[in-house]
Amino acid sequence: MVPAWGVACTDVWWNRELANCRPRLGASLAIAVAALSGCGGNDATAPAPPASLPTAQRSGYSGCTPPGAFLRHGSRREQKVALTFDDTPSATTLALAKVLSDHDAKATFFVFANQIGDQAGSLRRLIVDGSELGSHSYSHLNMTEPGVDVGQEVRKANSAIEAATGFTPCLFRAPYGKLDPVLVRQLVRLDMTMIGWDVDPADWEHPGAEVIASRVLKDVRPGSIVVLHDSPETQGQTIRALPAILDGLATKRLETVTVTELLGGRMLRQG
Numbered sequence: 001m002v003p004a005w006g007v008a009c010t011d012v013w014w015n016r017e018l019a020n021c022r023p024r025l026g027a028s029l030a031i032a033v034a035a036l037s038g039c040g041g042n043d044a045t046a047p048a049p050p051a052s053l054p055t056a057q058r059s060g061y062s063g064c065t066p067p068g069a070f071l072r073h074g075s076r077r078e079q080k081v082a083l084t085f086d087d088t089p090s091a092t093t094l095a096l097a098k099v100l101s102d103h104d105a106k107a108t109f110f111v112f113a114n115q116i117g118d119q120a121g122s123l124r125r126l127i128v129d130g131s132e133l134g135s136h137s138y139s140h141l142n143m144t145e146p147g148v149d150v151g152q153e154v155r156k157a158n159s160a161i162e163a164a165t166g167f168t169p170c171l172f173r174a175p176y177g178k179l180d181p182v183l184v185r186q187l188v189r190l191d192m193t194m195i196g197w198d199v200d201p202a203d204w205e206h207p208g209a210e211v212i213a214s215r216v217l218k219d220v221r222p223g224s225i226v227v228l229h230d231s232p233e234t235q236g237q238t239i240r241a242l243p244a245i246l247d248g249l250a251t252k253r254l255e256t257v258t259v260t261e262l263l264g265g266r267m268l269r270q271g
């Protein structure tokens with residue numbers, strides 16, 4: 001039986017930055033039952049993957065516990081950090097995956113879904129390596145602008161990611177980091193958990209690989225979420241900075257985990 005991938009966000013640690021952010025024990029229990037029963041859903045919509053990769057299939061589960069949280073970091077009491085990459089997939093995705101794999105590390109990639117095109121295999125590579133996918137919207141619009149159909153942006157992105165990989169994202173990173181109360185309320189209704197960051201080396205300004213690495217290692221601390229970019233706009237500097245970042249984190253005895261794992265959840269492999 002081919003493996004199926006999904007994500008569960010049980011026992012999530014979160015910032016109570018929104019008034020309506022409350023734990024949903026019922027949802028947690030439902031997720032646990034689904035995992036134990038091997039709930040895998042239907043893989044008929046998943047395209048055929050490259051021969052070297054196992055087929056992913058729908059998890060039959062979407063949404064985090066608690067949906068609607070807006071998180072900039074995880075618990076400061078555990079020696080874990082999450083590296084995140086925006087704008088995946090791109091020409092640099094597989095190179096990033098290789099560096100992560102060489103360091104036995106994983107990360108969370110926020111997918112610009114309209115860019116998936118023929119790069120679904122790159123996304124599946126990330127999942128197989130233990131990394132996580134989140135949504136970075138379908139069209140990468142400033143979603144706080146009037147007239148943007150937030151629901152359509154989120155649903156289209158999730159559908160495209162599921163169709164390409166079988167992975168159901170429950171995390172959302174707003175394009176340009178633009179969030180306002182209206183957008184937050186809409187995302188809450190869509191069961192998406194919003195992920196910010198507390199470490200930003202501004203790699204998109206391509207300040208140099210050494211500067212990117214030193215900024216990350218200076219600011220990072222237990223529980224940190226680091227924002228980086230999977231984009232040619234970084235001029236390859238993020239890829240060149242990544243080995244030093246990973247070595248530095250190891251020296252600090254900080255384990256790199258997915259955002260879901262940082263928040264106390266588990267990545268599920270079913271089937």
Ligand SMILES: [Zn+2]
Pocket residue numbers: 086087136140175176
């Ligand atoms: Zn972006």
